[in-house]
Amino acid sequence: MLNLILFGPPGCGKGTQSARLIGKYQLVHLSTGDLLRSEITRGSELGFEAKKLMDQGILVPDEVVIGMINAKLESQKNTNGFIFDGFPRTIAQAAALDNLLSEKKTAIRALLSLEVDFDELIKRILLRGKDSGRSDDQDPEIIGKRVNEYNLKTAPLIEYYKKQHKYYSILGIGSVDEIFQNLCSVIDTLK
Ligand code: AMP
Numbered sequence: 069m070l071n072l073i074l075f076g077p078p079g080c081g082k083g084t085q086s087a088r089l090i091g092k093y094q095l096v097h098l099s100t101g102d103l104l105r106s107e108i109t110r111g112s113e114l115g116f117e118a119k120k121l122m123d124q125g126i127l128v129p130d131e132v133v134i135g136m137i138n139a140k141l142e143s144q145k146n147t148n149g150f151i152f153d154g155f156p157r158t159i160a161q162a163a164a165l166d167n168l169l170s171e172k173k174t175a176i177r178a179l180l181s182l183e184v185d186f187d188e189l190i191k192r193i194l195l196r197g198k199d200s201g202r203s204d205d206q207d208p209e210i211i212g213k214r215v216n217e218y219n220l221k222t223a224p225l226i227e228y229y230k231k232q233h234k235y236y237s238i239l240g241i242g243s244v245d246e247i248f249q250n251l252c253s254v255i256d257t258l259k
Contacts, residue, residue, distance in 0.1 A: 125213030
């Protein structure tokens with residue numbers, strides 16, 4: 069199986085690039101942000117609790133997202149692999165993912181880290197907020213909080229995957245096509 073993590077701060081292009089990669093490599097896209105937003109739309113208790121944190125730009129508890137990922141892995145048994153987008157975001161989530169995948173006799177092949185500078189991130193998120201209406205994409209203070217959460221809790225994953233020799237840095241600046249090519253040229257060396 070080809071299991072990839074698309075990694076980087078909010079606004080780096082994970083969602084856009086995942087959508088393209090799943091078509092080319094026949095993978096299943098698992099975005100915890102999308103899963104949480106669909107819980108909110110459904111009006112579930114989980115969605116209600118998650119929204120309170122998401123609206124403040126704070127991460128939801130590890131056990132909530134790990135549970136959602138576990139359920140999705142169970143329901144998708146016959147696939148070439150998964151693209152994890154926005155998950156894992158903490159060391160505890162990364163360790164849980166390693167365990168879940170090893171129970172299924174598979175593993176993460178690579179973490180692809182999209183490198184985008186801070187000013188470009190803010191520009192992209194505000195633009196996305198206008199188009200999508202996502203409340204956490206519209207307030208510069210909340211965006212700042214999300215970037216803070218990333219630096220504090222998520223960036224340490226780089227070391228975690230470097231130790232496993234699975235870390236790849238990808239230039240995340242340029243057109244959507246150019247960034248897609250940057251990703252594909254690394255993925256093609258993995259297959
Ligand atoms: P995203 O769509 O990936 O930017 O996620 C939007 C929000 O959902 C984040 O700011 C968090 O509040 C929450 N979220 C998404 N994925 C995770 C995760 N893996 N761990 C904790 N919180 C998450």
